[in-house]
Amino acid sequence: MKRSFIPLDAPPADRTTPGWWFVFSRYWLLVLDLGEKADIPLLQDPKTIGLQSLEEIYLGTLEGIPCYAAAIPDSPTAPAGMSFQDIRNLHERLDRERLLISFRALHLLDWSQKTKFCQRCGGGLKTVPNQRAKECPNCGFQSFPRISPAVIVLVEWEDQCLLARSPRFRDGFYSVLAGFAEPGETLEETVQREVREETGIEVKDIRYFGSQPWPFPDSLMIGFTAQYAGGQIRVDGTEILEAQWFPFNQLPKIPGKISIARQLIDWFMTKHQNR
Ligand SMILES: [Zn+2]
Structure with a gap:
């Protein structure tokens, strides 16, 4: 049986066998176009397809084959049959394991380029x-690769959930609340503080939901659910433009399937639809 991804630090002694190359130009990943689907190219070296790496990092093995990350300069030209795609739009074309290796590659390349x-x-x-x-x-x-923990929380009030619109969101969608942990804070305190600061709402019954690496550039999103405990919605109008309680069957435009934000909202909808 082929083995899945094994993270390793020590690269193989000889690099003559082809490897999976995760080649990035900023957030754009080089993929093999296979119609609806995409895959990571198996290459001897990016040079063999005319791409000059600024940085190369060994990642480990996938299915027994070495994996490498490479950063290349902006505005590259992809060879025939391949293209550069924004990694945030690849979740339906690339399998989950390759997507997570891509996230690892992107995070490590960013760290390495910032720590010269x-x-x-x-x-x-x-x-x-x-x-x-x-x-x-x-x-x-x-210097070690740094991971910045951030909480992301779906607040429930009976069959409604609290969603907010931020000027940072592309396309004006609504999402669950999120924010970075501060030094000296537990994650539960981060959840309470972020919800209070962004919407004026108090929460209780904070439960862990799941997590997701989010290398833009170095976050780990830690998902929670929480219950409404009090307060009335007020927003600052800059960080958060608008926040509202939405019934499960009347949700606004929400984020794409790649994000843990969407997994939280889907979990909430499924729970109430099945009642
Ligand atoms: Zn020094």
């Missing part, structure tokens, strides 16, 4: 062999 120099002394950082780390030969400072 030491934060302490300004010297050049060197990759620590066979580890996901960089080190300063001058002062010993070490």
Whole structure:
């Protein structure tokens, strides 16, 4: 049986066998176009298809085949049969495992490109062999890929849920509330604070729902459900333009299937539809 993805830090000694190459130009991933579906190209090296990498990172193996991430300059030309696609639009074309490896690749490339120099002394950082780390030969400072935890929460009040519209959302859709954890805060406190700050609503019965890596650039979205405990909706008009209680059968325009936001809303709708 072919094995699924195994994360590894130490690259294979010889790179003569082809690998799955996750080639990115910003958020645009190089894919093999297979009609409705897409796949990751199996290549000897991006150079063999005329693409020059700025950065290359070994990721591990998928189905026993090595996986690599590569960053290339902007506005690349894809070879025949392939194209560059915004990773946020690939969830229906690429299988879930490849999509998550792409997220890993994007996150690590971003980290590596942002850590060329030491934060302490300004010297050049060197990759620590066979580890996901960089080190300063001058002062010993070490850098590891950073993950920024953010909560995302669906607040329920009987058969209604609290959704808000932010100026950051493309296409004017409504979504559940989200925000980054602050230093010294538990995730439950982050949920309470974000909902209070963004909508004026108090919540209780906070329950873990699930999580999703979100490498734009380095988040981990941690999903929760919560129950209405009090308060009236008020919004600041800048961070949040509008917030409303929506009945499960009268939802506004909501986010696409790729996001955990949508999984939370789908869970809420299914629960009430089946009553
Ligand atoms: Zn240093």
